[in-house]
Amino acid sequence: MFKLMWGITGTGYVLQESIDLMKELQDNFNIDLTVILSKEGSAVVKWYKKWLALTEAVKKVKVEKTPNIPFYAGPLQIGNYDLFIACPVSANSVAKIVYGIADTLITNCVAQAIKGGQIVYVFPSDQDTEPIVTSRPDGSPLILKIRDVEIENIKRLNQMEGIVVIKKFEDIRKLILQKVKEKS
């Protein structure tokens, strides 16, 4: 079985799309999916009223207690997972990752996986230079300006060893299916 680890941080961007994709992948492919969330990731999923949808779609949903609890940094570091994707990744987590800070579940898993020689696939929510259109928890559109610091951090992220930045959400499905095919 293909072991997929999917990390979610505290951003409302592509949440429903991510849950839909998780569901579709599990229904159609032999995928053992674990979803891990930063504390704020779980808070934001609840803000957007997606908690039920997520936990109905995925059996293994684990929320950060500390950067090392639940303990996934070790298993990720030694390659126990076939693929580790972090999506969506907040500007906060991107900033931490690029400066080597590992004080949340997701940023710690990213850091330790890379230290173990693994590749981590990251889909940041704020990666365009243009303002992004996201949605408020009530579903209405929200336009957010991307600050220079975020653009700089995305550039750093693109240059980081062990990180592959995913530019378009659609590419996540392609990536997973390609990796599943390679393993089978």
Ligand SMILES: Cc1cc2nc3c(=O)[nH]c(=O)nc-3n(C[C@H](O)[C@H](O)[C@H](O)COP(=O)(O)O)c2cc1C
């Ligand atoms: C409803 C809601 C939506 C948010 N959307 C975003 C977002 O789109 N992008 C972002 O970078 N942060 C967003 N945030 C702020 C982050 O959740 C916040 O920076 C938090 O510290 C991120 O923690 P984490 O990176 O450990 O998950 C949002 C927060 C809330 C409450």
